């Protein structure tokens with residue numbers, strides 16, 4: 548029998564990772580004589596969900612074997628490895644036969660889970676209607692992600708190779724040669740991306756959390772990822788696994804033409820005109836307002852977006868933009884922008900003397916301007932166009948600030964890209 552296993556919400560901030568538990572589970576299933584078909588899928592869901600531990604990821608994989616036996620093995624693994632003590636950990640797993648009618652409706656549920664907020668009841672309804680074998684621990688919120696991981700149609704996808712640490716090393720500082728990650732990037736970019744952030748001098752591939760992941764190499768090409776992985780020098784890799792994923796695809800982004808409103812906990816691409824100049828607040832966060840077809844909306848480039856803020860600070864009233872980002876607290880957290888058209892910006896200056904070419908001086912209150920030397924006069928100040936220190940086109944946050952789901956410009960088939968590396 549062929550069936551999908553979907554699994555989610557097994558980890559907490561204190562450790563573990565649903566991808567790691569899945570790798571162990573796949574090993575156990577194979578030991579029991581079952582076959583895992585193809586790569587497992589690491590599916591990133593709505594990045595604004597408050598329940599998430601880190602990146603709101605869920606995993607699914609296709610199995611050929613005995614479903615009942617797989618159920619027991621999965622249950623055992625989840626009981627052994629899930630971080631059940633953590634209040635926020637509410638594991639769920641589903642077992643969906645490839646010939647189940649549920650497979651027809653799950654793609655719709657899945658894209659909703661990537662873009663909207665869904666309830667446990669919605670997941671339980673599907674499970675009940677299609678009689679899907681499942682494992683629900685505590686609140687079972689993980690059932691949402693588990694179903695979505697099975698159902699999501701990967702109309703665009705990327706790959707990630709995850710390398711895991713030896714269990715005895717969990718929670719200790721990761722040992723690796725920084726320079727080797729920069730070298731790996733140099734030799735395999737743009738077929739791999741977000742391994743390092745050159746400008747901010749960060750090795751992005753190495754997580755900072757205490758989970759089992761040693762590093763992750765992302766990209767579009769399996770061989771390039773393998774090459775990068777062969778270049779990096781690290782402590783011993785205990786296990787490694789390729790995942791096919793919706794990372795770097797912008798699947799979370801709702802186009803403004805697909806919606807009638809802008810809501811918190813959703814991510815959008817919106818077109819608008821800058822109506823208030825960007826301003827900084829304490830902490831280095833930059834805000835501005837745009838007018839969209841939904842009205843005026845606040846946009847933010849927060850401190851972690853680093854040099855992206857320098858682009859934002861140069862925006863002027865009248866600039867036409869497309870903004871991409873998640874809405875929280877009625878504010879778009881910018882992931883990237885497309886400057887469609889820069890506004891012409893002017894400043895008022897004293898007129899120039901037509902004879903000597905020097906700036907005229909004020910001739911006194913309401914008395915216009917004059918050049919004392921040449922005895923020329925002018926009534927008003929003149930409008931002078933300001934050269935904009937900014938180009939039209941796409942700008943994105945740097946790799947160190949990238950959201951898992953955000954499509955890096957290097958993957959986008961658009962012109963006028965300004966890539967931060």
Ligand code: ATP
Nearest residue numbers: 556592599600601602603604664665688689691692
């Ligand atoms: P990690 O990245 O380390 O695997 P995580 O960030 O994926 O952790 P989880 O522990 O999986 O976080 O918690 C996210 C929870 O939110 C899961 O229970 C998942 O089912 C649920 N969830 C995911 N997307 C949605 C959504 N759109 N609406 C409601 N709940 C969701």
